[in-house]
């Protein structure tokens with residue numbers, strides 16, 4: 001993209017500072033706009049980013065990706081000027097998610113070539129205005145000011161029982177999907193990270209991944225994240241936690257926009273967290289997220305049982321060998337005892353083509369459950385784990401990626417959530 005934009009004169013302007021007309025001092029380190037809005041520019045190319053930022057003077061936040069910028073959301077209104085690299089379908093899908101979930105964010109797209117299709121797609125995604133090169137600086141500044149004035153600025157919602165009560169009865173909370181197995185190393189975290197990243201890329205609403213393997217969670221490593229906060233920070237502030245705060249505690253996976261709440265850095269912290277606390281936290285996350293994926297350890301404890309109980313869907317991950325199948329069978333029996341409805345369960349057969357040659361049909365018959373996905377055994381998986389980049393991103397065309405994408409499709413629009421009813425059915429009979 002930078003090739004087309006290398007000639008910055010095509011933007012038609014010299015470097016100038018922000019116009020006083022929108023009430024921003026020329027040397028401001030924090031160029032506040034009407035409504036107290038902040039200003040940010042995003043473009044993958046640093047030169048383009050710098051050029052756009054220079055149109056507004058100092059103090060403009062510049063990000064290489066929309067995901068990176070998302071980390072500051074919840075800190076007040078913001079106008080985001082998107083550079084030409086953000087005209088891609090995936091970035092416009094992010095705009096759509098922002099506009100449907102966050103009235104405090106307004107976006108402007110700057111493009112090197114304006115076509116009718118791009119204009120229509122951008123406006124439909126929720127971009128407030130599209131400006132094409134060469135840039136008219138006055139027009140750009142006016143547009144930013146106009147969009148800032150039009151932002152619907154809300155005060156952070158107060159935390160407390162009233163909000164949590166409302167979420168309980170609301171019925172429109174995000175879909176809670178737990179990834180579970182009673183066999184260690186069966187592929188839960190690989191499934192959780194790939195499913196979550198796929199959903200985040202395809203879903204209009206925020207997608208959150210929570211690592212509930214509190215002692216040895218490795219979701220952050222698998223996504224190559226360096227989290228500032230973990231589940232422990234959220235739980236320790238639970239009584240005063242609100243949507244904006246929980247938002248701020250998440251680490252953003254830049255490539256997908258996925259929000260991640262990782263496991264504690266010290267295994268010892270795990271003991272301090274109860275199932276009831278985790279459920280309270282998850283309820284809060286459900287109030288703004290479209291999907292919440294929870295990665296679990298391979299055993300039942302208070303946290304696991306509480307989360308399984310409130311999950312809309314439980315994905316059971318099983319490898320294709322006798323110990324795995326035996327463990328899944330025991331796990332199913334325990335879930336049945338817990339009165340968890342059978343329709344919540346989805347079986348993922350991992351390494352489904354492995355050399356062990358257990359017959360998939362036989363396994364499904366034994367477990368009395370049909371597999372929702374067959375994930376092949378593939379060296380791309382350990383490679384992706386070591387790289388910290390999920391297969392759906394690093395080997396998008398592989399059979400493994402296709403299996404996870406297809407699994408994610410089951411949880412996107414139109415896919416029914418297992419009915420939340422008090423008339424729970426048991427597994428067998």
Ligand SMILES: Nc1ncnc2c1ncn2[C@@H]1O[C@H](COP(=O)(O)OP(=O)(O)OP(=O)(O)O)[C@@H](O)[C@H]1O
Pocket residue numbers: 181183184185186187188189190191213296297298350351375376377378379381382383385400
């Ligand atoms: N389909 C696959 N093909 C090849 N290797 C795989 C596949 N799925 C998982 N693996 C390998 O198995 C290892 C264990 O997977 P993962 O960490 O997802 O298991 P887990 O169930 O989360 O384990 P734990 O119970 O310890 O949390 C991964 O590091 C990965 O390299």
Ligand SMILES: [Mg+2]
Pocket residue numbers: 188189190213218295296
């Ligand atoms: Mg794991």
